[in-house]
Amino acid sequence: EPEVTQTPSHQVTQMGQEVILRCVPISNHLYFYWYRQILGQKVEFLVSFYNNEISEKSEIFDDQFSVERPDGSNFTLKIRSTKLEDSAMYFCASRADTSHQPQHFGDGTRLSIL
Amino acid sequence: DAKTTQPNSMESNEEEPVHLPCNHSTISGTDYIHWYRQLPSQGPEYVIHGLTSNVNNRMASLAIAEDRKSSTLILHRATLRDAAVYYCILRDGMNYGGSQGNLIFGKGTKLSVKP
Numbered sequence: 001e002p003e004v005t006q007t008p009s010h011q012v013t014q015m016g017q018e019v020i021l022r023c024v025p026i027s028n029h030l031y032f033y034w035y036r037q038i039l040g041q042k043v044e045f046l047v048s049f050y051n052n053e054i055s056e057k058s059e060i061f062d063d064q065f066s067v068e069r070p071d072g073s074n075f076t077l078k079i080r081s082t083k084l085e086d087s088a089m090y091f092c093a094s095r096a097d098t099s100h101q102p103q104h105f106g107d108g109t110r111l112s113i114l
Numbered sequence: 115d116a117k118t119t120q121p122n123s124m125e126s127n128e129e130e131p132v133h134l135p136c137n138h139s140t141i142s143g144t145d146y147i148h149w150y151r152q153l154p155s156q157g158p159e160y161v162i163h164g165l166t167s168n169v170n171n172r173m174a175s176l177a178i179a180e181d182r183k184s185s186t187l188i189l190h191r192a193t194l195r196d197a198a199v200y201y202c203i204l205r206d207g208m209n210y211g212g213s214q215g216n217l218i219f220g221k222g223t224k225l226s227v228k229p
Contacts, residue, residue, distance in 0.1 A: 004157075031215060043158060043219040056216060091157045095215060100146040100165075100205060103217060105157035 002026045006092050006106035013082055014114055021077045021109045023092030032075045033093040033103060034067065036060070043091065049075065079111075087113045118202045123224045126192045134187040134223055136202030141182050146205050149176065149187045150217070151198040158201065158219070161187065197227045 005024045013019045025032050034046040047057040049067055057065075066078045075094075079086055089110050093103040119137040126132040138147065149161040162169055162176045164185075169176040175188040189196055201222040205215060 033216060035217075035219075042221060043152070043217075045216040045218065048216050089157075093157075093217075100163065102148060102150075102160035102163055103158075103215070104160060108157045 002104075004092055004094055004104050004106035006090075006109050008109060009107070010110045010112070012112045012114065015084055016081050019079050019082055019111065021079075021090050021092075021111070023075045023077070023106060024073055025075055025092065025094030026096075026104055027073070028096065029094035029104075030097050031055075031095045031103075032067075032069070033095075034077045035091045035093065035105075036088040037091065037108075038088045046077075046090075082111075082113045084113050087111060118204060118220060120200070120202055120220065120223045122221065123226070125226045125228065126189075126196075128194060128227055128229050129191050132189040132192045132196070132225065132227075134189075134200050134202075134225065135184065136186070137184045138202070138204055139183045141204060142206065144206050147176065147178060147182075147185050148203045148205055148217070149174070150201045150203065150219075151196075152201070152222070153195075153198045158217075161200070163205075192225075192227045194227050194229060197225055199224050 007022045032049040035043050037043045045058050047061045048055045064080045068076050089108040091105050091108045093105045095101050095103045146163050146165050148163040150158040152158045162174050164176045177186045199222040
């Protein structure tokens with residue numbers, strides 16, 4: 001069964017450094033998402049991406065964040081200058097066309113900011 | 115999106131059925147009821163979804179009340195691997211623009227399964 005894959009599984013970065021989290025969505029999916037989950041808290045929506053542009057973003061997704069689909073397979077989340085509070089699990093998800101179809105999630109990248 | 119209400123936690127014995135309730139009294143006519151679960155240290159996992167009729171798949175069954183104001187996720191025989199947080203989420207099936215389907219997670223129901 002096709003799945004969403006995320007790399008790396010764990011990223012440790014110094015505060016202030018840039019970090020790029022990578023995702024390979026399911027190949028025929030058209031909608032892509034990033035979510036985050038701070039330890040012990042709810043899963044929070046960050047951004048959705050469709051047709052090579054951001055379609056919606058939450059208040060969390062400020063100017064420090066950006067997303068890109070650099071080729072036909074990868075979907076990346078960049079945090080330009082990391083802060084301690086960016087430490088969290090980051091989940092990528094994708095779904096096929098038609099909005100009632102389910103999203104499929106990767107197993108996440110644990111980001112630790114020192 | 116309409117809000118859902120779930121119990122914070124539930125317990126079950128292994129190999130017994132589990133009924134996880136969800137109330138959504140403000141559901142609109144085009145809202146689909148989605149269930150996801152999150153096992154420890156993993157990403158959310160799609161379980162099942164439906165609109166009006168009861169639904170079955172290899173993982174679970176979804177029973178939807180006739181007035182659609184509540185639903186129940188049924189695990190027919192709980193295993194230790196089913197211990198997870200279960201989320202009931204409504205998604206507007208007619209919303210092709212706007213939010214593009216992002217999911218709003220609540221706290222869900224933490225299911226514990228005893229051997």
